[in-house]
Amino acid sequence: MSVSKILHCTITFCILLAMTTVAWGQTSVQTWRGVTVTDAHGWQLENVTITWIEDGRFLEIRRTDGATRTMAPEDVQLIHDAQGVDITAAVGLARTPGAGGFIEPAAADNSRASGAVLNSTESSGATTLSTAGLFNVGLDVGMGYATHAGTWFSGLDDGLNFQVGARAMVTEVDYMRFIYRRQDFGDQSIDVYVDPVTISVDLEISLREYQLLIGRNAAVMQGTQVKSVGYLEYGISVMEHIFAAPSLSNSSDSITKTGMVLQGGVLVLLDKNLAFDISASVTWKSGFGENDEGNGLLMGAHLGLALLL
Secondary structure, three states, X not given: OOHHHHHHHHHHHHHHHXXXXXXXXXXXXXXXXXXXXXXXXXXXXXXXXXEEEOOOOEEEEEOOOOOEEXXXXXXXXXXXXXXXXXXXXXXXXXXXXXXXXXXXXXXXXXXXXXXXXXXXXXXXXXXXXXXXXXXXXXXXXXXXXXXXXXXXXXXXOOEEEEEEEEEEEOOOOEXXXXXXXXXXXXXXXXXXXXXXXXXXXXXXEEEEEEEEEEEEEEEEEEOOEEEEEEEEEEXXXXXXXXXXXXXXXOEEEEEEEEEEEEEEEEEEEEEOOXXXXXXXEEEEEOOOOHHHOOOEEEEEEEEEEEEXX
16 A cells, blocks of 8 residues: 555544544433423523533523523523423433532522523523524535545545435434445556457446435534534445446446445534535445455545535
8 A cells, every 4th residue: 555545544534533533522411302491580491402511510401493592500490301390400410520519409489480481582691592503404415535445446546526415313413314425436448358359448437335324413512602513424335336438338337335334524504504514434345245355445535515404
């Protein structure tokens, strides 16, 4: 393997490792959904999702339309789940490691405004709101560059690729994703015996990947504003290796194999419906199969644009 290829592989693995660390590090905090939070003044925030952030120093409260705010533990009086059960102590005791103590329920306030809900005009000190980064369906398109290693890709060129993808959220953080990706591997000349002569045929070699992935999102915050969404994905890839011969009436042949995919990335939000999609991926084609065929590793980085709906 050349020095250039080793450098490409090293850079790709470093990017993927960083993306993986961000995605999993951001998704380790426990979340409670569909709860009602009553603050120290008796105001109720109904049917919200709550999560401890900043090592348990603040409680993030997110409404179903994406509006978010943060509260200090001393500003929280009561928390009830969807069935009306008081879970205040349980939520307080489940704070992230490094945060001490728990929420102390305050005395009930008879002037409680039972119909009040979180809204975009509410303000309290450092509390800010954000609707960015929450979506049900995502569509993306992008370009990338990939390098390879292993005998299954031996003799082929590194090069650019093109991809389109779609995400469908299953839970608030988990989703399914489909990706179609086309990778060009350059040209090769082979000798073909056609009785009674041998002719040289130029082949255009490419790879089409059809990936089905399971993914998880994690909001990356700046203060209380969602600035980007990290993600980690894994799944299978059906790889169609295509050999086209334009000089022979555009005839072609193909080999189809399966592989495993690991991909990490980040959606850098431009607004609540549009984001840059930056990712790095590894596709592994094992060497197990008929005739002990060769294995291969395809490593790439991609830049795209995502529409979030």
